[in-house]
Amino acid sequence: MELTQKEQEMLSGKYGRGAQRCMEMLVTIGEINSAKRMVPIVSGHIAGNFAVMREEGIEWVEQMVKDGARIKVYTSKNPEMFDFENPDELGVPQKYRQIQQRMDSALRQLGVTLTYSCHHYLIGNVPKFGDHITWASSGSLTYANSIIGARSNRDGDQIVIAAGVTGVIPEFGLHLTENRKGQVIVTTKNLKLSEYSLADFHAMGCKLGKDLRDRIPVFVDLPLNTSIEALKALLYSMTVTGAMALVHFVGITPEAPTVEAACGGNQKSLPVIAITDEDVRQAYRQISTAKTDKVDLVIFGCPQCAVQEFAEIVALLEGKRVHPGTELWICTSNWVKNLSKRMGYYDKIVAAGGKVVADVGAADGPFPYLKERGIKVMAINTARGSYYAHGIFGMDTWFGTTRECIETAIAGTWQGRKA
């Protein structure tokens, strides 16, 4: 790799051991990917949390801080274990509060901006077309690549931190235009899309992700008025069963004004996936993992809820109360929680017996202590949330629409579709 003088100096240790370790990691990744040089980055995002990093990960961050590493590029952070403003109300045991404080302190000293959010692209980390970024967290990095046309590889947290400290990332993979061209044509023309709920889009994403693996798909005929929520549902579920980091929606996303542009001209030689309604129905049936009807927890927020989802949930709760044997959690960022207070949504949800929880995502953060409390069966309206809660923590999950989940919270038993 050809390094600039500043990059070589960082590698030599001139700016301290921390920056040197960061540069070593970046050069290693660059060399195994045949990168010719580094490029400057605009922002980063850390996916990890205590659940995957544990005490050892916190120690690694603390050592980096001791070695003098300091992040100088805006770097946001995924959700954590509980709402910093409300641990008492959530019944969070002391041992988790202490470890969370330690994590918070280490990341703060390193220079991370503590958004504790996975919808950071809605609130404060918004790159523009063509920006080089390094975002861990496959859902949001795919959103940035696809919807915005920014450029990120599937980077791990250590690379994100190293890039945040040095300001650069090796130029390979999706940082290069020639690697951003479509590899598989996807046609949705056989689907009765006008009848599709968001949950159906999640199921569609699960099926497509499995078939695509890590290849870049080009949706050639999705209706141009497909909502951003439906696109998010596709991206967030495709990146659970698959490993792509970029999706083109022709006529919708900025690098896909035409099929030719999205495919770099060779669309005729690409394989085609023609997904059917039966494919989607079958994938839908495979998402839920629970077998028992009684539901302990209805939880929204993988990714964290936007304020529009609050409006929908409040309308569905109108005049009703959450069942006494069931908890209802709406997980979101601190930003959206405050907006929901201003709009009256927060008070209505709490009056109905639900909780609005900031700094947390519905996929993993709170499960260590929720499981200790005996929460086992949960309902959620995203496939991604179901996969992670089940796969990482062994939760029994029911998957369905927002309406079915709220009806479940009121009834105490699963009210949606079963296999």
Add this chain to the structure above:
Amino acid sequence: MNTTRRQFLKAAGIALAGSNIIVSQANSRGQTRAPMKIKGKTIVSGFVKGEAIVSNMPISFTGGMDPYTGIIREPGHDLQGKSVAGKILVFPIGKGSTTGSWQFYIAYKHGKAPIGIINVKAEGVVAISAVMTNTP
């Protein structure tokens, strides 16, 4: 690396010295052959010597390996139930979540990580795991 997998499966001991891999081979009767030398590409430099544990399948450190015991726990894996702790781990390529490097680091801090790694192809999660722990 242009050596066959069968040669790796017969390996008894491996020494890694920079990009030199020296494989000593013994059969079940303890008869040895002249050591095989393979040239690889160095990701992390260093020298280690130890027993090889060999897989023909990709390994994910998140979910596929218990970081507190070093035991491979992926159902259907050819190393399922076996511990990689203290050995030189030979496998084709890494796979799975990018959080795998955090999991490998946990294993390393608990003394349950491999002491050396050989891949047919290097990818990011394994490379970062090796750099974080100074594993050749």
